[in-house]
Amino acid sequence: MRCRGHKGMIQMINVAVMGYGTVGSGVVELLHVNHDRIARSAGDSVRVKYILDVRDFEDSPYAGLFVKDFAVIENDPEVSVVVETIGGVGVAQEFTRRALAAGKSVVTSNKELVSEHGCELLKIAGEHNVCYLFEASVGGGVPILHPISACLAADDIDEIYGILNGTTNYILTNMFKNGATFDKALGEAQEKGYAERDPSADINGVDTCRKTCILADIAFGRNIAPKYVRTEGIANVSAIDVEHVSTAGASIKLIGRTVRMPDGTIASYTAPHVLTSENLLVNVEGVFNGIVVRGDATGETMFYGKGAGKLPTATAVIADIIETGKTIGTGAFLGWSEAGEEVIGDPDLLESRWYIRANMDFDEAAVRFGQITMLGCDENGAAFITGSMTGIRCAELLEDIEAITVYRVLE
Ligand code: HSE
Numbered sequence: 001m002r003c004r005g006h007k008g009m010i011q012m013i014n015v016a017v018m019g020y021g022t023v024g025s026g027v028v029e030l031l032h033v034n035h036d037r038i039a040r041s042a043g044d045s046v047r048v049k050y051i052l053d054v055r056d057f058e059d060s061p062y063a064g065l066f067v068k069d070f071a072v073i074e075n076d077p078e079v080s081v082v083v084e085t086i087g088g089v090g091v092a093q094e095f096t097r098r099a100l101a102a103g104k105s106v107v108t109s110n111k112e113l114v115s116e117h118g119c120e121l122l123k124i125a126g127e128h129n130v131c132y133l134f135e136a137s138v139g140g141g142v143p144i145l146h147p148i149s150a151c152l153a154a155d156d157i158d159e160i161y162g163i164l165n166g167t168t169n170y171i172l173t174n175m176f177k178n179g180a181t182f183d184k185a186l187g188e189a190q191e192k193g194y195a196e197r198d199p200s201a202d203i204n205g206v207d208t209c210r211k212t213c214i215l216a217d218i219a220f221g222r223n224i225a226p227k228y229v230r231t232e233g234i235a236n237v238s239a240i241d242v243e244h245v246s247t248a249g250a251s252i253k254l255i256g257r258t259v260r261m262p263d264g265t266i267a268s269y270t271a272p273h274v275l276t277s278e279n280l281l282v283n284v285e286g287v288f289n290g291i292v293v294r295g296d297a298t299g300e301t302m303f304y305g306k307g308a309g310k311l312p313t314a315t316a317v318i319a320d321i322i323e324t325g326k327t328i329g330t331g332a333f334l335g336w337s338e339a340g341e342e343v344i345g346d347p348d349l350l351e352s353r354w355y356i357r358a359n360m361d362f363d364e365a366a367v368r369f370g371q372i373t374m375l376g377c378d379e380n381g382a383a384f385i386t387g388s389m390t391g392i393r394c395a396e397l398l399e400d401i402e403a404i405t406v407y408r409v410l411e
Helices: 024-031 035-042 070-074 090-101 112-129 145-151 167-180 182-191 206-218 241-248 308-327 362-369 391-397
Strands: 010-018 043-054 078-083 105-108 155-164 251-260 265-273 288-295 299-306 351-358 373-378 379-387 404-410
Touching: 010 024, 010 070, 024 043, 035 043, 035 308, 043 070, 043 308, 070 090, 078 090, 078 206, 078 288, 078 308, 090 105, 090 155, 105 112, 105 308, 105 373, 145 206, 155 241, 155 351, 167 251, 167 288, 182 251, 206 251, 206 265, 241 251, 241 299, 241 351, 241 373, 241 379, 241 391, 351 362, 362 373, 379 404
Parallel strands: 010 043, 010 078, 078 105, 265 404
Antiparallel strands: 155 251, 155 288, 251 265, 288 299, 351 379, 351 404, 373 379
């Protein structure tokens, strides 16, 4: 509920922030620092009434706002928007359900919860005429979900692909540009607050997979569950591959991709790719994310900006707080329908060139693959780039070979 003054003027949007970690504390800070600008855009003053956290923050300037019992928020009719920055499923899911059922909009950066249970939570939100919004769950501070669902609403989207994880892009950039070791680059990303609490979700591609699913859900209107999405991370990207790929003037990026196939199924996957100098995303470096949306009307549209970090992500959360006030009661529908394995397409049917490092010499590579671009040799074999073919064909040609690295090339 919004508080109304004696002349019926709306005066205040009361917000509760659940989870005072990197993003939650960023939301509280930014609502304070940029209060007037946010109020102008929202049409109301936005005030943090409660902060929920199990920990004590006695020295915080906001110490008086902390509560430990979710029921305080749930039962306060003045709270109209709840920010969920707890993360994970468990408690975050339970509190989100209860907040929505209590008639409060919920905004979140929680990609795990949205990708796993977004369909159900959006349904609850619809039943109670409130919003469940999650712009911050993909791309950090990069506006992407709202542009897809609103600005590109007239575009029939065929494909979205992008660098969706700041931590891994920071690591890969440092390996390519500075010759940094994997561990050193990861340590720096953790220090800067980019990495997940458990950085394995970044490194093994799970974070990118979740974001890819959310993009697919929004773009194609069907629920693409993370369990159906093939996912490979960057743990095996080696200094030798970095060297070979660099000689081609190319780079290695962790890409999440979702494509509508000719039969209407949706092929989604996460994997390291070799990006040539022609690709729009090749210069997206460090913590930055880049996302390319391809549609029938607009062609290619690229989104670029800081994909992780306290204040960039908080910006997206606050945009959603403002959005709740503009959406409720309009009938605008954000969501997607339940779907199972029947909508899942096979990424191996997609054609591309391939970067291969395998236990063979260039002559044998040329016999098997036809025309190849040779990149270099080492004691384990040769590195080269093939012509265009499906993943199925590439796997057939490598069937009896020990292939050390196989990455799709994006031009
Ligand atoms: N760990 C995530 C990343 C945070 O590095 O991109 C933002 O979702």
